[in-house]
Amino acid sequence: MIRSKVALISSVVILSICMCLFFPFPSNVMLEANTIFMSFPIRNQDGYILLGIIGSILFIIAMILLVIGMKKYHVRTIVIVIIVYSLLPNFLITMYQETLASGITAISYDSNGECDFEDAGEDLLNGECNLILHNRSNEAVSFELEFLDSFMEDDVRMGALMNLAGPYRITIESNHKKSIHLKKLLDLSEVPNHINGGTSSNVHIKIIDGDKTRTL
Incomplete structure (x- = not known):
């Protein structure tokens, strides 16, 4: 089922970097964006956002590496990863707020x-x-x-x-x-x-x- 461990590990590392780039805490960094790809603001009222574009490219590269690393179940794996990637930030934020956070x-x-x-x-x-x-x-x-x-x-x-x-x-x-x-x-x-x-x-x-x- 696994074709390349290096490709899979690289994909996970890049996805982690992507999530950190625009993690929605403590403030929601997406509020000013009027064009969004996944969790990346591509454009706001001032124009294109370079870091958001770079993040989008890295995300696509991570998906390509994910496909390269798997022998089969490509579509299913991509769908699962996208769902987890979308839900994980809110889950982590809730966990932090309920355990360590204080004040606002x-x-x-x-x-x-x-x-x-x-x-x-x-x-x-x-x-x-x-x-x-x-x-x-x-x-x-x-x-x-x-x-x-x-x-x-x-x-x-x-x-x-x-x-x-x-x-x-x-x-x-x-x-x-x-x-x-x-x-x-x-x-x-x-x-x-x-x-x-x-x-x-x-x-x-x-x-x-x-x-x-x-x-x-």
Whole structure:
């Protein structure tokens, strides 16, 4: 079944390097990307990302070496490796957060938050956001929460408008998943070319504790 141990070991080493290049912790390094291959950001609003392109090439080389190293079951092996490669980072992060992490490094976010905005009059907007954060540590964690605009929104401020009514101080008890609901009346009189309404899905956030920050 194994044709070349050298090719297989080389494939594993290269895949490990690829995973380390853009490991999504403590901050999610993929947020600014608008073109992605596997776990590699290829392009963002500033142009192509050289390291992401190099990582993509290395990943393809690793797959080729994997095929070279196997006598048969090529397709099946590639599919299994891709699935494991996609799931392993989240598994490792969860293991770390539940065992060694403390403070904001123990906070996880599924990125499924949503913000809705409705016109409330001239230069006024009703903003309402819902998201779920999980404290995986054995101690309560307190931090400030900020909203970030999506890098896909082409300079249109939406999610970050909620910061006009901030900062938001959040405390999550140990080993607790907290549903956060924020509803604020936003004064946009000093915001040029602002929106009059809309919905922002998969909102990005920043959590801050002193000089420590994480972008999720």
